Amino acid sequence: MNSVWWVKRDFRISDNECLSRAMLNGGEVTPFFCWEPKIVDSGDYSIFHFQAQWQALEGLTEELNQRGSNIWVACGEVTNELDNLLKKYSFTHLYSHEETGNLISFQRDREVARWCKMRGIIWTEISQNSVLRGGNAQMRRKNSTSLDLRKTKPIPSPKQIRSPLTRSVPIRKWSWNELGTRLPKFSGCSMLPALQKVNEKKAWATLGSFFGSRAYYYSGGISSPNKAFQNGSRLSVHLAWGTISLRSVFSQLELKRNELEEEKGRTSWKRSLRAFESRLYWRDHFIQRLESVSDMEVRVLNRAYENLEYEDNPDHLESWLAGKTGYPMVDACMRCLNETGFMNFRMRAMLVSFACFGLHLSWRTIHQPLARLFTDYEPGIHLSQIQMQAGVIGINALRVYSPSKQFLDHDPAAQFVKRWVPELAGRTPAEIAHAEECNIPEYIRPIVNQSVRSKKMKDQIYLIRKSDEGRFQSSKTLQSHGSQKKISRKRKPKNNGQLELF
The missing domain is CATH 1.25.40.80 (Serine Threonine Protein Phosphatase 5, Tetratricopeptide repeat)
Known part of the structure; x- marks a missing residue:
């Protein structure tokens, strides 16, 4: 029985259960990847992600070639491309990993499920983490033993892959520029050397x-x-x-x-x-x-905060994204993120906190623009974190990050700020720490008074927290989405969700 391994976010040979299950099915295996215009054109997708996937795909192709196989790469709607593949190489089984993505990928998976049902194709989705399909945190806690990845060993890389796509079979190869013509969003774009290499x-x-x-x-x-x-x-x-x-x-x-x-x-x-x-x-x-909560990108996890008032000033959004707010630590982090596609968690939290509390930008407003800047964008983590740092989940300690305090705590010599905000290279750390209070001619004036505006937003949130509806909705949220009771075998960390991710 021939199978197709549909590569999603699993660009690897080692410990890939989709590939191993397809191989165990007995027939030939056709690796398949599709560049999807709907995904690429979505608001949370950027050149950072395109380059990461491009590099990962090139690396995977090389690994497959070494094992006597290749990969069928298409560009279009997945169901249409699967139809083309079915005409070329008859198959009965489709294997892919369970993906927890944005609404577009969720809808695409439903379309693939219908396509498989209509054509009698058996589609097997396999988890590559401990996320429980169709469940919540409460159900996941009850199933934590069976989901513990430490209890199973990684699957060794196959030495050979039996596939109709041998190295001698001519397969269309997409060049970077050719893909740009099919995906106009990236037409004329060049590779970005400052991004972390992904393969x-x-x-x-x-x-x-x-x-x-x-x-x-x-x-x-x-x-x-x-x-x-x-x-x-x-x-x-x-x-x-x-x-x-x-x-x-x-x-x-x-x-x-x-x-x-x-x-x-x-x-x-x-x-x-x-x-x-x-x-x-x-x-x-x-x-x-x-x-x-599959529509978490468009609705708040805690319904009590659904109507929180924001200004959503487009000029403030533009200044924040460009790193031109007049707050040195914020600007340095945003400029670094624009260049490298990476920022450590504490600084990510500060950026969101400043946007939501200082600039009164909604988490919905900043979700997609910020996602585009993270090369490591994982929708579930991103959405949870921006809602948490915006203070709208309601079950965590309310934290508002002071840019000046973060500067004094984590860049006291101004090494980071001076690198990414060269306008301040000639200033002392003390001057930079109080830049929002001083008049530095070579640097932009603060676009808002962060402390005053943060207090206004906190007052709104605390008013909701203390209300009967706020308490009721927070109790429901905690029951369904609260953290695990124990996540470390030796020492229990603070159970508030405010942790440094990687």
Whole structure:
């Protein structure tokens, strides 16, 4: 029985259950990937994601070629391209991983399900994490034992793949420029060298360097934008696009932990590994929210905050996105994000907090523009975090990040700010810390008074929190979407969802 392995966000050969199940089906396996105009044209998709997928696909193609196969790459609507594939290579089974994505991908999956039913194709969707299909956090807690990825070993990479797409079979190859003509959004765009490289080899190299040395500084080293690029795992982009599996990361984490158990005096190492492990669990917890509320990108998780009043000034949005707000730490982070596609979690939280509390921009307004800047964009994590930092989930401590305090705490020598806001290169850290209060001719004046406006937004939110409806809706939200009781085997972290992700 011939099968098609539909590659989504799983650009890898190692520990890929979709590929292994397709191979076990007994017939030939046709790897298939589709560039989808509807996905590409969506508001949360950018050149950052296009380049990540392009690189990941190139890496996967190379791995397949080494195993006697190739990959059928198409550009169009998935069901139309599956029809074309079915005419060329008859198949009875379709394998893909369970995807928790935006509304467009959700609707596309429903269309594929109907297509399979009409043609008698058996579609098997396989989980690649501990997210429970059709469930919520409460149901996931009850099924935590069966979903624990630590209990199973990664599937070894196949040495050979039996496929009709042998290296000798002519297959259309899409060039970067050719895709640009089919996907006008990226016509004329060039590769961006500052972005993190995304493919399976890079994923394993990143994992190796992390557990080899970098993880030692993880705990306490991921809050500062000066340190996080080196001390963070930098695996988020690889987990987002599936160039490495979560199970493989857990497996290597366990090997490192066992190695340290044989040695004494490795407290810093063990502390960092515990911190990293907790964040792996939190990752799926946040994605579970989107899995249970598929339209989370258009409605708030806690209904009590549905009518919170925002200004949504388009000029403020433009200034925020360009890193021209007059707040040095905010501007430095946004300019860095525009260039590199990465920012550590604490600074991401500050950016959202500043937008929602300081600029009175709705989380809905900033969702897509901000998603476009994250190369590691994972919809479930992104939506959970922006709603949380906007204070509209209602079950977490309300945190409003002060840009000046974040500067003093995490960039006291102004190394980061001076790099990304060169207008301030000649200023002292003390002057930069109080830039919003001073008149610095070479730097933009603050576009708002952040502290005054933040208080107004907090007053709105606290009024809702204290209301009967606010308490009722928060209780419902906590029951369905609250965090797990225990996510670390040794030490229980603060159970408020305000954690550093990777």
